[in-house]
Amino acid sequence: MSTTRLVVASYIALGVTARRGPTTSYDLKRYVAESIGYFWQIPHAQLYAEPQRLEDLGLLRSRSEEGGRRRRFFEITDAGREAFEAWLADPSTDAPELRDTGLLKLHFGALGTPDDVRALGEHQREVREERLQRFLEFEAQYDGRPGQEHQLLTLRLGQAYERMFAAFWQQVADSAEDLAEGRVGSIELRFLADEGERG
Amino acid sequence: MSTTRLVVASYIALGVTARRGPTTSYDLKRYVAESIGYFWQIPHAQLYAEPQRLEDLGLLRSRSEEGGRRRRFFEITDAGREAFEAWLADPSTDAPELRDTGLLKLHFGALGTPDDVRALGEHQREVREERLQRFLEFEAQYDGRPGQEHQLLTLRLGQAYERMFAAFWQQVADSAEDLAEGRVGSIELRFLADEGERG
DNA sequence: GGGGTAACCGTCCAACTTGTACGGTGCAGA
DNA sequence: TCTGCACCGTACAAGTTGGACGGTTACCCC
Incomplete structure (x- = not known):
């Protein structure tokens, strides 16, 4: 210091x-x-x-x-x-970091059982949905005083973010078996399908 | 240690x-x-x-x-x-963290000028699109050997993630003026609109 | 074959960061 | 009055960090 x-x-x-x-x-x-x-x-x-x-x-x-x-x-x-x-x-920033132990466990998923992966997916989905819920409640507390718009926007991003992760983990849970058998192609990642067409 | x-x-x-x-x-x-x-x-x-x-x-x-x-x-x-x-x-994990200085700058955006916010949005969108590009190239390098499916899935999430952030920052750039004038409501956050209907 | 350079491989350590424990103040309700 | 909790701050041992350093091997170009 x-x-x-x-x-x-x-x-x-x-x-x-x-x-x-x-x-x-x-x-x-x-x-x-x-x-x-x-x-x-x-x-x-x-x-x-x-x-x-x-x-x-x-x-x-x-x-x-x-x-x-x-x-x-x-x-x-x-x-x-x-x-x-x-x-x-100054619009430049350090490289953003994402410290998510769940993703790390998924990364190493092949070293465990499909049940591990399913349990991970389900638990992470719950966690993400709880966070989403909290973020939705926060938005309700906003009082419309000027000067808070930027925070509100980051909050909205947070909501979208949690929704995306919840959907992702749900799919992970649903496809744990497929994954273990090498059928990653069958996972559509629907949660981002609509995004792909954004231009 | x-x-x-x-x-x-x-x-x-x-x-x-x-x-x-x-x-x-x-x-x-x-x-x-x-x-x-x-x-x-x-x-x-x-x-x-x-x-x-x-x-x-x-x-x-x-x-x-x-x-x-x-x-x-x-x-x-x-x-x-x-x-x-x-x-x-063990499906439980520590609270995930997201260290993104860009979001922090946006959080404090009201203390700067709309131009700052627009420049931030544009720059961050570029950064995110470069990362997305890199992640897309990584996927092309995957050789289909078994045991890599889980990593591939995290990579796909990374792609969706970067896409979402790119879209978010684009909107931030587009709406910097509106934001400064308190019209946060006019920002639709289209990039998550389709998500909202997920069950 | 010699010289340069880049990747490979590891150690060291001063400066900095972190969590936790601690110690006190003021307020509100039983 | 007492008790508990929120308020407010300090201290420091233990752990972490990044960058400097030093040596080895492979490769390429002359």
Whole structure:
């Protein structure tokens, strides 16, 4: 943490602070848990270390409460806002990662039994449907205040995403036997068939 | 690395070794780079440390070449195979993660300009289409040898996945202005419309 | 055959990250 | 008043990371 390079957690801290005004690390932690955390966990220790570092770099400033909980509020500086906006304006990103142990188990499926694969498919479908359900509920909570449209869009993507995975895993479960017998061709992957015609 | 708990990298080492027979850490590194690595990077240092640890746990055994490169080959033991198969047979998994800086930038899109969002959308669409292209080429390389069906299925999912993201980002680019003016409702997310009717 | 270079193979380690344990404050309800 | 829970933050041991380094073999071109 002694380097001057900004990492993703830095921009989360800057972005949340820019949006919310005075923000404690605890606020940051909750913000992440309730939004970004659903697809990208940040260990909370980092959300305490990072704002400190950003203050040293002049991108945030802080003031602490005198009494009581002595909470420490961070605010974004002009330099911080500039750094954040430069990041936003740069469309390039690191290679996206997808850490899905279920897919890894499927990858190695041939080393197990068809029953393993079917059970995996069914369980993963359930998990994905629960997540979908949660995401649908989140959308209902949106209150239409301006400034949330972009989040809403990521939420919609999340919904589509979970739907796609649920459909995928359902097919995996349905075709576990076929797969084991080498008939991968018979799996149509219907869930993406309509997509193929998009032009 | 002194604990006895197995992590994902452990199962990758066990699985690849089970499938390939005698395997060096370097082989492991290449295997990961050419398959799993496209959605889940494992630092190579871990692929050297992990087999050593697994040998200490009795799940792998090794023998080293005498001369030349003194390569160290690992093989799976019965205990190792058992541990791996138990893992495969367990359909539960850790919460999947999706580390996508592009989505994060979109999340904070309201703090930037519509042009930022459009540029982001266009760039991300390109990136996704390149990945899709690569995945389509991979499929052409499959030789139909048995035992690869499960990988092929994950590859197909990867293709659907990239297609979906490409379509999503295209829409983001197309609707950057609408978004900035609060008209998120006008974004149909066509790319998932057909999905919605799935039972 | 010699020289260059690229792929092969592995180790090391300083810097960084992570999870977990801990310790305290303030509020609300029993 | 007491008890529990949400709030708020720190500390640090253990583990992870990426990049530098160093040697070997195969191959190609001259």
